[in-house]
Amino acid sequence: MSMLSRAVRPAVAASSRVQQQRSMATLREIEMRLKSVRNIEKITNSMKVIASTKLAKAQRAMQAAKTYGIANNEVFNNAEATEGGKKLFIVISSDKGLCGGIHSSVSKAARRAIAEEGSNESSLVVIGDKSKGQLMRAHGKNAVLTFNQIGKDIPTFADAAEVTDLIVQSGVKYDSVHLVYNKFVSAIAYEAAVMEVLSEETLKNSPNFKVYEVEDDATRDLAEFSLANAIFAVLVEGHATEMSSRRNAMDGASKNAADMITSLQMKYNRGRQAAITNELVDIITGASAL
Incomplete structure (x- = not known):
């Protein structure tokens, strides 16, 4: 019986060593993943703080720029122009990501609006x-101009005037x-919206403008x-929405990273305890055999 036990012990010891090696490899993988997730959490927290700071500035700029949009609405509401004719759609987004679904929101709204008007009648x-x-995949033939590098910081009226001049x-x-x-x-909500601006010819033909003798110039x-006023107002409001959405997205990413760190830490601790237990079992088994 003793000879059988002596023959079995090397096989058991070899199997135990293989299991320990596998456990250590798994623990190293978990440790590396923990380190990566902690780094990601630091980055998302930093981006959240930066977005929160920029959001406060963007909201102040948005409140100041809203007066431009209100003034435009007063003019066009009093003009009482008839709707219809060829429409030009200007889609306002940005060049940066990591800010939730704000880009797909305006893209979907633009696709719906263009589909309602007919793709051949819209620019x-x-x-x-x-x-x-x-948008270029489905409506590239309707595109007249595209812009980038606008609104990297808080948009200015000069940015809107430049866009208007090129149009x-x-x-x-x-x-x-x-x-x-x-x-x-709000700071946690946004929605796709459309602001209308009339062209020169539409203003001329509106009933309330015909009453006055206004020069063409x-x-x-x-x-x-x-048009420049309206573009400026929506650029600033879109920028504030982007900052708000980015802050919320980074806040959610930080919370998810924290949850993942907790889960991985528990998994690491359990694996480490199991490895220690296996080593103790080997020591006690070896001592008993001696």
Whole structure:
């Protein structure tokens, strides 16, 4: 019996060593993954703090820029122009990601609006590389202009004026402009919205504008200035929405990383305890055999 036990012990010891090696390899993998997730948590926390700081500035700028949009609405509501004709859609997004679904939100709204009007009757201008990539596949033939590198920081009226000048110089024909953007509802919510701006010809033909003898240059300047005002208002509001969405996305990512760290730490501790127990079993077995 003793000879059988002596023959079995080497096999058991070899099997135990293999199991220990596998456990140590698994523990090293968990330890490396823990380190990676902790680094990710640090990055997402930093991005969340930066987005929170930028959000406060963006909200102040948005409140100041809303007066531009309100002034435009007063002009166009009092004009009582008839709807219809060729429309120009301007989609407002950004070049950066890691901010939730704000880009797909405006892209879906733009696709719905273009489909309702008919793709052959509409022109398209896209501000931001993210929505550009989503819209060019289906509506590339409608695209007149695309812009990027606008609104890296808080957008200014100069940015909006530059976009307006390039649209005017492009010679695209339209009766009204529909700005598709993300409306800032609260710090945790947004929704796709559309702001309408009338063209020079539509303003001239509106009933309330015909009453006054307005020179052509003045009407043209009013139409261009109104378009720049509207673009500025939605650029700033879209920027505030982006900062809010990025902060929320990074907050969610940090919480998920923290949950994963807790889970991996528990798994690591259990594996380490199991490895220690196996070593103790080997020691006690060896001592008993001696």
